[in-house]
Amino acid sequence: MNFKNYMEDVVMEVYQEFIERNPQYCSCDRCRADAMVIALKQLRGLYAVSQEGEIFTRVSRDDRQIRTDAMVMIVEAAKRVAQQPNH
Numbered sequence: 001m002n003f004k005n006y007m008e009d010v011v012m013e014v015y016q017e018f019i020e021r022n023p024q025y026c027s028c029d030r031c032r033a034d035a036m037v038i039a040l041k042q043l044r045g046l047y048a049v050s051q052e053g054e055i056f057t058r059v060s061r062d063d064r065q066i067r068t069d070a071m072v073m074i075v076e077a078a079k080r081v082a083q084q085p086n087h
């Protein structure tokens with residue numbers, strides 16, 4: 001498992017949790033994909049993840065922190081998508 005894939009998994013899981021708690025946001029495939037792309041980009045920027053997906057071991061112990069950050073990014077991304085949905 002590398003960090004890049006790990007980030008994608010975290011964003012997917014946290015997004016699912018978010019959308020279940022916030023049904024007012026559209027969860028169609030298009031909005032889901034758009035929100036996850038935005039959130040993932042922000043999250044990677046925050047952790048400066050390399051293309052190779054390294055540094056996983058360095059931050060893996062902060063799983064809870066990464067999920068907290070991911071939720072913040074997802075809330076922002078969902079709001080942005082909701083303002084200008086592509087569906």
Ligand SMILES: [Zn+2]
Nearest residue numbers: 026028031087
């Ligand atoms: Zn939608």
